[in-house]
Amino acid sequence: MTNDSEKYWYNLRTGAVEKGFESPSVDRAGPFDTPEDAANALGIIRERSKAWAEEEARDDEWTSSDDAADDTGGDH
Numbered sequence: 391m392t393n394d395s396e397k398y399w400y401n402l403r404t405g406a407v408e409k410g411f412e413s414p415s416v417d418r419a420g421p422f423d424t425p426e427d428a429a430n431a432l433g434i435i436r437e438r439s440k441a442w443a444e445e446e447a448r449d450d451e452w453t454s455s456d457d458a459a460d461d462t463g464g465d466h
Contacts, residue, residue: 397421400431 395410399420407428408418419435422428 394421397423398425398428400428 397409397420399408399410399413399418399422400406401408401413401417402419403413403417407425409425411418419431420428422431422434427434
C-alpha cells in the first residue's frame with residue numbers, strides 16, 4: 391500500500407495536480423493513484439457523489455417499505 395504522501399492530489403483552490411502534501415489539507419482533494427485521476431478529480435467526485443446519493447435513496451426506499459409493512463400489521 392502506498393503512503394498518501396506519495397499519491398496525487400487535486401488542489402481545489404488552484405486547480406493544480408500535486409504529488410504529496412504540498413498544500414494545506416483544506417485545499418486538497420484525494421488521494422488519487424495517478425496524476426490523470428487527480429486532474430479529473432472534480433468529475434470523479436461528482437460521479438461518486440451521485441452514486442452515493444442514488445444508493446442512499448434506494449436505502450431510504452427500502453426503509454420506507456419496511457415501515458409500511460410494519461404499519462399494515464406485517465410479521466415483524
